[in-house]
Amino acid sequence: MSDAAGDPRVMLRCERLSVRRGRREVVHDVSAELRAGEIIALLGPNGAGKSTLLDALAGALPAAQGRIERRGRVAVALQSPDLARRTVLANVVLALAWWGVPRGNRAPRAREALRAIGAEHLAARPAATLSGGERRRVHLARAIAVRPDILLLDEPFAGLDAEVRASLLEDALSALRSATRATLVVVHDRAEAWALADRLLILIDGRLVATGPPRELLEQPPSLEVAHFLGFDGRLDDGLEVVLTRPAHVALDPAGPVHGRVTRAIPLEDGVRLELELEHGRLYTVAPLPAPGPGDDVRVRLEGGVRFPRFEASAPVPSTAP
Template sequence: MGLLEIAGLAKRFGAVPALVGLDLRVEAGEFLALLGGSGSGKSTLLRLIAGFEAPDAGSIRLGGQDLTAMPPHARPLNMMFQSYALFPHLSVGNNVGYGLRREGTPRAEREARVAEALAMVGMQELAGRMPHRLSGGQRQRVALARALVKRPKLLLLDEPLGALDANLRERTGFELRALQRRTGASFIMVTHDQQEALALADRVAVLEHGRLVQAGPPRAVYERPATRFVAGFLGAANVLEGAPDAAGGLDCPGLGSTLRAPASMPAGTTACALRPERIALGQPVGGANTASGVVEDLAFRGDDSLLLVRAAGGTLLRVSHAEEDGPPPAIGSTVTMGWEAAAVVPLAG
């Protein structure tokens, strides 16, 4: 049994389904990232787990205990909001200890746990400071300490790094991951930042229109997307359409070539994913898994350049060109491309 067990969870807002029969399991000590586009249901799922919304159907169990009808304050979990929601009239220390005070925790124990939580996030020296005198990163740390001070089995994080600038996001993200490992708590994080999810989570769960379409370790989901949506959403893979051929490949007129995977395509396959970084330029053209095209545009990204290449059949391909391989081809130039069969991923839908 996992720490969190969700079965058949459904929620509608009027005529609009937000979640549709969702099943999800989170293990003890696991860091799970929820990904999906706007309206996919990821924030609704977080609010249902926290108790801020009531499901129309299904169950939520934490440590074997049914939470479905339990009010938010009684659930053995905590939530860190995107806005941080600090009380402006309370000091850092009093913000962190507010929940313990409401529960009637004795003063000595409360002060010890507040000090411990602030030390975890490196804010112990600012216990007496007011929120308006804190930077965005410091407010984020106070909100995290407040969420952790009650020692929840499960911590829910709604876009926890969204208000931080790029450099601070990266550093704070790694600190968040280290803190999760140190406390042993399970974290469920909603984020729109795919790179953040891939870097921090033990497992990612991708939602589409209220349904869980794929879940697994970040590398597995990135390299082997199950559907067109996951392939396009996570890392923006090239999704190539075609029709099965007699040899178990996929004939792609828009590519002007045939795709072949290591094994025959599953029956009914009409699309495959191909990651931009798996396409090599300057390869001999002829036969399966090769193509030619014209560079229509390019964008420098630091350690590589992203090329937009119009294949001979009309399909526009995204191709990564590493800086270590020399200058990228110029806009308007004709290029040849090739990729290994292992880079071709058949898609289910």
């Protein structure tokens, strides 16, 4: 491990990195770069090896193979927002003490970080009295306050209800953005990744299977596996190709070219999620109310989706579906 060489904007680089937990290799052959000013979301299903990769990048786990180069100091905010039994401000001040910030600078910097993440009003509160969302805010403030060159966050929004998560995400969006800092956020939820990240790293079964800007990956997933992970749950066989769709790509239209039958209808807040059985596949869509019910015949129009060769799942043919 050494300082990232070459491009001065590269703050963290790993090359062909493999990491073990005990005897089991959890991360295999991962190469990636993190640049100053950039926020990257590391996305993957449960057990994909995201936290293990983050631990290795932080230096908390050794690399079994490959190399990691870092430029500057790394701060990590673990998934669990455990705070010391003292006030919120004292918790952030304590983190600054660990980081080595001179005593006189700690309180102003702690207040600044709390303000940035929308938690200044909590400063005098004992940590034990905070709600889950408030604890997460303070946890984030602690990591931001130390002003690291590289910031690694492990699922900072885990376990929050939708409303609290949306509010924290909004505040984190501006607080995490820095021209000089490189930030890697491990997220479980795709919506968090879209909201935060300039670039996504998708890790499945310990392998880095896709990397790129969120919009680009969504429009052009590099493999069937990635497409499934990104929410392409509909599948339609079309000759030698497979068309994968997201619910937004499927519209109910009485004049649509494809015939289907509703096999399941799940009520949502603003409509109904429909499962449609077609002659050559199964599609999903979200329809506004009033929506057809199970057993109803419908006509469908496709407004997007991606095509893959039927027997070559790894090589995509990105295009708009018919």
